[in-house]
Amino acid sequence: MKASELVDLLNKRYDPTAAEIWDRVGVVCGDLNNEVKKIYFCVDVLPATVSEAIAWNADFIIAHHPLLLHELAEVLEGEPPIVIAPWKIALKDRLISEGIVLLTAHTNADKATPGVSDALARALGITNLTPLPGDIGRVGTLPEAISLKYFAAKVKSILPISKAGIRVFGNPEQIINRIAVSGGSGDHLLAEVRSADVDLYLTADLRHHPVSEAIESGSPALIDAGHFATEWPWLNQAATLLAQDLASGGYASVEMKISTLSTDPWSFS
Numbered sequence: 001m002k003a004s005e006l007v008d009l010l011n012k013r014y015d016p017t018a019a020e021i022w023d024r025v026g027v028v029c030g031d032l033n034n035e036v037k038k039i040y041f042c043v044d045v046l047p048a049t050v051s052e053a054i055a056w057n058a059d060f061i062i063a064h065h066p067l068l069l070h071e072l073a074e075v076l077e078g079e080p081p082i083v084i085a086p087w088k089i090a091l092k093d094r095l096i097s098e099g100i101v102l103l104t105a106h107t108n109a110d111k112a113t114p115g116v117s118d119a120l121a122r123a124l125g126i127t128n129l130t131p132l133p134g135d136i137g138r139v140g141t142l143p144e145a146i147s148l149k150y151f152a153a154k155v156k157s158i159l160p161i162s163k164a165g166i167r168v169f170g171n172p173e174q175i176i177n178r179i180a181v182s183g184g185s186g187d188h189l190l191a192e193v194r195s196a197d198v199d200l201y202l203t204a205d206l207r208h209h210p211v212s213e214a215i216e217s218g219s220p221a222l223i224d225a226g227h228f229a230t231e232w233p234w235l236n237q238a239a240t241l242l243a244q245d246l247a248s249g250g251y252a253s254v255e256m257k258i259s260t261l262s263t264d265p266w267s268f269s
């Protein structure tokens with residue numbers, strides 16, 4: 001199939017117009033007339049993942065995080081121009097010279113159904129999923145109620161947790177059943193989670209002040225499993241859905257690779 005046909009299919013699944021206004025999703029670089037035979041999925045577009053994609057002879061990369069986000073923001077009159085980091089320019093040039101098309105699906109993948117938080121919840125065995133009221137996160141239940149400490153151990157065994165580990169707030173023996181999840185940075189949803197009457201909220205990038213204030217207001221238990229780990233399950237879901245869309249659209253199947261290379265930045269704890 002042509003890269004342009006693949007982009008059309010992906011845009012139906014992950015509508016670019018659904019992305020947040022500040023987001024920069026869609027095709028970043030590459031020739032859309034290229035033939036696509038090998039699609040590589042990753043969370044972050046970094047030298048390590050691009051090298052892995054090139055070594056595998058990928059001709060199309062689907063990434064969750066935009067390569068250029070703040071750099072493409074509108075510059076207001078009188079503000080200094082935004083400088084693009086040299087490594088990003090080098091990476092984009094490398095993708096172009098290798099004939100690889102790069103497409104990112106970020107907040108439009110968060111908002112899709114199924115999307116990033118559905119993938120996270122399902123990976124952890126959370127079912128009966130409904131939207132988190134007031135947002136695009138998900139609320140669901142476990143097949144059996146278990147203690148917070150056992151659930152935290154389960155999270156660690158299932159998700160690609162970074163060297164920094166996971167952080168938990170709550171009584172380890174507390175029994176949990178109803179859980180809210182939000183893949184990626186999630187401390188902006190602490191108020192919505194409190195209103196959703198859940199036993200636990202699992203997300204990433206929880207900061208000191210929002211968390212300590214939420215706890216004083218009566219927070220459920222909290223698990224910070226790391227940004228990369230909570231978004232990584234989406235890659236598998238996106239690949240599975242794309243394979244279905246290719247089959248139902250009458251396209252020949254293409255090879256797909258889900259990167260298992262951790263792009264979490266932490267080295268040890």
Ligand SMILES: [Zn+2]
Nearest residue numbers: 184185227231
């Ligand atoms: Zn993210």
